[in-house]
Amino acid sequence: MNVVANVFRGEAVESSHLGHVAVVDANGTLLYWYGDPHRLTFARSSMKPIQAIPVVETGAADHFGLEPADLSLCCASHSGEPRHRERALGMLARCGQTEAALQCGTHVPRDEESYKQLLREGRPLTPVYSNCSGKHAGMIATAVHMGEDLDAYHHPEHPVQQRILDAVSDLTSYPREKITLATDGCGVPVHRLPLAHCAWAYAKLAKPDAIANPLRRQAIRRITEAMTAHPEMVGGSNRYCTDLMRAFRGRVIGKAGAEAVYCLGDRQTGLGVAVKIEDGGARALYAVVNEVLRQVGIGTDGPLEELAAYTEPVVTNMSGTAVGRIETRFALNRDSAALRA
Amino acid sequence: MNVVANVFRGEAVESSHLGHVAVVDANGTLLYWYGDPHRLTFARSSMKPIQAIPVVETGAADHFGLEPADLSLCCASHSGEPRHRERALGMLARCGQTEAALQCGTHVPRDEESYKQLLREGRPLTPVYSNCSGKHAGMIATAVHMGEDLDAYHHPEHPVQQRILDAVSDLTSYPREKITLATDGCGVPVHRLPLAHCAWAYAKLAKPDAIANPLRRQAIRRITEAMTAHPEMVGGSNRYCTDLMRAFRGRVIGKAGAEAVYCLGDRQTGLGVAVKIEDGGARALYAVVNEVLRQVGIGTDGPLEELAAYTEPVVTNMSGTAVGRIETRFALNRDSAALRA
Numbered sequence: 001m002n003v004v005a006n007v008f009r010g011e012a013v014e015s016s017h018l019g020h021v022a023v024v025d026a027n028g029t030l031l032y033w034y035g036d037p038h039r040l041t042f043a044r045s046s047m048k049p050i051q052a053i054p055v056v057e058t059g060a061a062d063h064f065g066l067e068p069a070d071l072s073l074c075c076a077s078h079s080g081e082p083r084h085r086e087r088a089l090g091m092l093a094r095c096g097q098t099e100a101a102l103q104c105g106t107h108v109p110r111d112e113e114s115y116k117q118l119l120r121e122g123r124p125l126t127p128v129y130s131n132c133s134g135k136h137a138g139m140i141a142t143a144v145h146m147g148e149d150l151d152a153y154h155h156p157e158h159p160v161q162q163r164i165l166d167a168v169s170d171l172t173s174y175p176r177e178k179i180t181l182a183t184d185g186c187g188v189p190v191h192r193l194p195l196a197h198c199a200w201a202y203a204k205l206a207k208p209d210a211i212a213n214p215l216r217r218q219a220i221r222r223i224t225e226a227m228t229a230h231p232e233m234v235g236g237s238n239r240y241c242t243d244l245m246r247a248f249r250g251r252v253i254g255k256a257g258a259e260a261v262y263c264l265g266d267r268q269t270g271l272g273v274a275v276k277i278e279d280g281g282a283r284a285l286y287a288v289v290n291e292v293l294r295q296v297g298i299g300t301d302g303p304l305e306e307l308a309a310y311t312e313p314v315v316t317n318m319s320g321t322a323v324g325r326i327e328t329r330f331a332l333n334r335d336s337a338a339l340r341a
Numbered sequence: 342m343n344v345v346a347n348v349f350r351g352e353a354v355e356s357s358h359l360g361h362v363a364v365v366d367a368n369g370t371l372l373y374w375y376g377d378p379h380r381l382t383f384a385r386s387s388m389k390p391i392q393a394i395p396v397v398e399t400g401a402a403d404h405f406g407l408e409p410a411d412l413s414l415c416c417a418s419h420s421g422e423p424r425h426r427e428r429a430l431g432m433l434a435r436c437g438q439t440e441a442a443l444q445c446g447t448h449v450p451r452d453e454e455s456y457k458q459l460l461r462e463g464r465p466l467t468p469v470y471s472n473c474s475g476k477h478a479g480m481i482a483t484a485v486h487m488g489e490d491l492d493a494y495h496h497p498e499h500p501v502q503q504r505i506l507d508a509v510s511d512l513t514s515y516p517r518e519k520i521t522l523a524t525d526g527c528g529v530p531v532h533r534l535p536l537a538h539c540a541w542a543y544a545k546l547a548k549p550d551a552i553a554n555p556l557r558r559q560a561i562r563r564i565t566e567a568m569t570a571h572p573e574m575v576g577g578s579n580r581y582c583t584d585l586m587r588a589f590r591g592r593v594i595g596k597a598g599a600e601a602v603y604c605l606g607d608r609q610t611g612l613g614v615a616v617k618i619e620d621g622g623a624r625a626l627y628a629v630v631n632e633v634l635r636q637v638g639i640g641t642d643g644p645l646e647e648l649a650a651y652t653e654p655v656v657t658n659m660s661g662t663a664v665g666r667i668e669t670r671f672a673l674n675r676d677s678a679a680l681r682a
Contacts, residue, residue, distance in 0.1 A: 119457050277356075
């Protein structure tokens with residue numbers, strides 16, 4: 001049983017989470033694993049940095065004068081804070097569009113204060129509050145720049161999504177025709193991939209040197225540097241993605257996905273990491289990612305200490321008293337198997 | 342691998358849940374099981390009907406003139422709707438107390454409209470919004486009636502909690518000294534029990550005939566009849582506990598617990614059922630309970646059809662479009678092993 005974390009109430013285990021881990025280098029060698037590193041996994045929002053590649057490659061980013069913070073927001077599952085909403089609206093304005101163009105739907109934002117303010121003012125939730133509004137603004141910018149149909153940019157057959165599918169296949173080294181598509185929470189296609197291939201993509205995002213196409217190499221550098229220069233755009237206050245990239249000071253890029261997916265790439269070792277919690281619950285996810293980093297030796301020289309709040313999450317009761325904790329428990333297996341491209 | 346449910350996105354499995362099931366009769370015979378029916382499990386709020394027993398047995402319910410709907414609210418994890426809050430405040434008033442006596446802490450209630458109204462009016466969340474405020478009001482009524490310290494009624498050593506521990510041990514036929522305690526979300530002790538013993542307790546709640554003490558037998562009948570007469574107090578609008586008891590028209594009593602626990606008792610067959618989802622996530626829980634009932638043959642004559650909305654939950658995206666579903670997949674094992682009392 002590939003348990004990755006136990007949830008304790010007092011000193012007894014109340015619940016437990018299974019999980020899968022793959023650690024891969026930029027050549028596609030699987031170096032460490034746990035559970036099933038080849039598990040077919042909907043990569044969800046962990047693919048956002050790759051979904052942003054066409055925003056740069058088509059020339060849309062330059063044409064509309066998108067700033068690094070805008071590109072970072074394209075890679076975000078943001079908290080809906082004022083800075084996120086303002087920037088998403090600004091991106092739409094730059095390409096002559098409004099919030100009405102967003103096809104992402106909406107949801108209660110993570111930023112409680114933004115939601116409370118909305119209710120106090122009697123205003124409704126709108127699509128810009130969606131954690132995906134930056135990604136959608138990037139997709140819209142690309143479609144406007146390319147002169148493509150704007151109403152259907154979220155459909156699988158639309159050129160916006162076809163370019164993304166090509167980029168996902170390229171970066172993950174996984175054949176386009178083997179990628180099963182379904183629909184993400186925000187209405188766009190999601191990509192089902194072996195977990196190790198997601199890790200491989202992040203190894204390439206971290207070290208794109210071996211990518212043949214120089215324009216793609218440049219686009220990747222521009223996007224990932226935007227993420228590490230503006231990590232507050234990728235998540236927000238008290239969010240793991242933001243805190244991880246801050247703690248590593250430009251060394252690591254990381255992005256969570258719904259249903260408890262995490263992917264990161266380390267520029268120093270050139271390693272890519274991908275994690276999936278089997279049940280899709282995210283409460284143990286960041287503790288597991290921290291523990292993978294510790295076992296592989298990434299960030300043990302300081303950054304992981306800055307991320308200590310995520311290492312052993314406290315379970316509190318409704319009065320705020322600690323009544324339990326989440327503890328990781330797994331040992332990565334070492335390997336050196338070549339993945340098939 | 343004791344998978345009980347798969348979460349599909351499109352036609353592919355995205356995440357899966359492990360689980361455990363025990364079906365036991367009032368004599369303590371384990372008749373059906375899946376996973377580990379002996380799993381040590383914090384029973385959480387599934388013990389609320391048992392936690393209500395001392396409210397009746399001490400005479401507090403009669404002394405303060407508690408109505409059946411009040412007793413039902415003592416067994417509730419309610420949604421914080423106006424009817425729940427008013428009744429909890431009414432119970433407190435009947436024993437000369439106010440909301441200030443509640444030690445349950447608070448949280449955002451499930452009833453969105455109640456929360457929105459609070460925010461619109463600029464008022465803070467208070468303990469009566471806690472889903473446990475009815476249970477706590479019952480504990481307070483008991484302590485007031487018995488002339489016990491009111492500030493510490495939630496502490497494990499307080500007579501209120503000691504009486505509850507006795508009742509839990511009695512109903513579950515599990516030795517008091519083997520019950521590990523921890524702290525529940527609302528600050529009171531929770532009880533760690535083998536899952537099959539939770540099922541056994543519910544078999545006895547459904548058919549208390551064999552319970553030797555006539556006062557306990559009467560107390561159980563009064564509480565469980567209050568639950569089935571006022572199921573709207575146990576949960577609220579669009580809540581499984583409420584809908585289950587309505588659909589079975591007095592035949593079944595059921596109560597959910599946090600971290601994905603469910604217990605129910607069937608007055609017709611005399612069977613008790615207990616379910617725990619290993620990862621503590623509740624999204625597949627009611628579908629699993631429905632499927633257990635179907636396999637055991639409880640409610641196949643109509644009630645399960647009324648509960649069809651819980652049988653295969655739909656996964657929607659943020660625009661409300663169906664993009665997946667939750668499917669149960671398990672076959673109960675048959676057994677006829679006697680549990681040790």
